[in-house]
Amino acid sequence: MKGVRILCMALLGFLMVTSCSENQDFDQLDNLEITPDYETSIFYVKAQESLINRVAGLSFFTQDFNFDAFEEPFFTKRVLEGVLTYELENTTSKPIEIRLEFLDEGENILDTEVFRMDAAPTAILSRDVAYGATGKSLDIIKSTSEIRLTAINLGDNSSESDLPDPSVVLRSSAKFTLELQ
Numbered sequence: 001m002k003g004v005r006i007l008c009m010a011l012l013g014f015l016m017v018t019s020c021s022e023n024q025d026f027d028q029l030d031n032l033e034i035t036p037d038y039e040t041s042i043f044y045v046k047a048q049e050s051l052i053n054r055v056a057g058l059s060f061f062t063q064d065f066n067f068d069a070f071e072e073p074f075f076t077k078r079v080l081e082g083v084l085t086y087e088l089e090n091t092t093s094k095p096i097e098i099r100l101e102f103l104d105e106g107e108n109i110l111d112t113e114v115f116r117m118d119a120a121p122t123a124i125l126s127r128d129v130a131y132g133a134t135g136k137s138l139d140i141i142k143s144t145s146e147i148r149l150t151a152i153n154l155g156d157n158s159s160e161s162d163l164p165d166p167s168v169v170l171r172s173s174a175k176f177t178l179e180l181q
Contacts (some may be wrong), residue, residue: 042067042084042172045149048091049166053157061151064103067144071105075178076142081132082176088125089169090117094155096168101148102140111140115170116154118162132177 043065052060069075090096098115117125131141151168160166 017028025155029038037175037177039173042174043147043149044169044171045151046167046169047151049094049161049168052092052153052168053160056152056157058152058154059150060153061149061173063149066148067147068142070141075176078178078180079110079132079138079142080177080179081134081138082141082174083131083135084129085173085175086113086115086125086127086129087169087171088115088117088127089166090122090166091120091161091163092168093119093159094153097120097152097154098168099148099150099152102144103146103148103181104143105145107146110143111136119155120163120166121130 045061046061047061055061086100088098095118098117100113100115101109102111104110110178113127113129115125115127129135131138149170151170
């Protein structure tokens with residue numbers, strides 16, 4: 001009886017080991033696709049109303065931002081899609097216009113985004129711009145070497161907002177999906 005019990009336990013153990021295992025397919029790693037999302041801030045610009053009032057003429061701020069990150073081979077060969085997000089806040093007494101120009105290495109304009117905003121009080125203006133299959137061409141992003149920002153005062157140079165610390169603030173960020181395998 002003891003021998004039968006040992007034989008049954010051994011047979012049961014063998015069945016459990018063989019019934020729970022299957023052949024491993026290590027070739028499935030070849031079909032693995034890794035597509036992480038990367039998020040980053042691009043720029044933050046703030047101009048006080050007192051500065052805007054001191055600048056004669058319409059354009060109170062112009063700056064070229066070198067942005068070679070989009071041209072890096074690691075990025076350009078792997079990017080699938082992306083979204084640039086902008087937030088514009090105007091607490092000044094002036095209507096404003098913000099113009100962003102995406103430039104290639106030869107300073108040719110690849111794309112332009114224009115934002116117009118009334119004088120305060122206004123809500124924060126948010127805009128998402130997609131690139132890739134659901135938006136603008138990815139070639140714009142891949143070829144961008146500089147971003148030129150121009151801020152224009154569409155009002156006067158003497159009025160002052162009653163709000164604390166009146167200013168124009170532009171924030172931007174990017175989120176891109178890359179294919180790593």
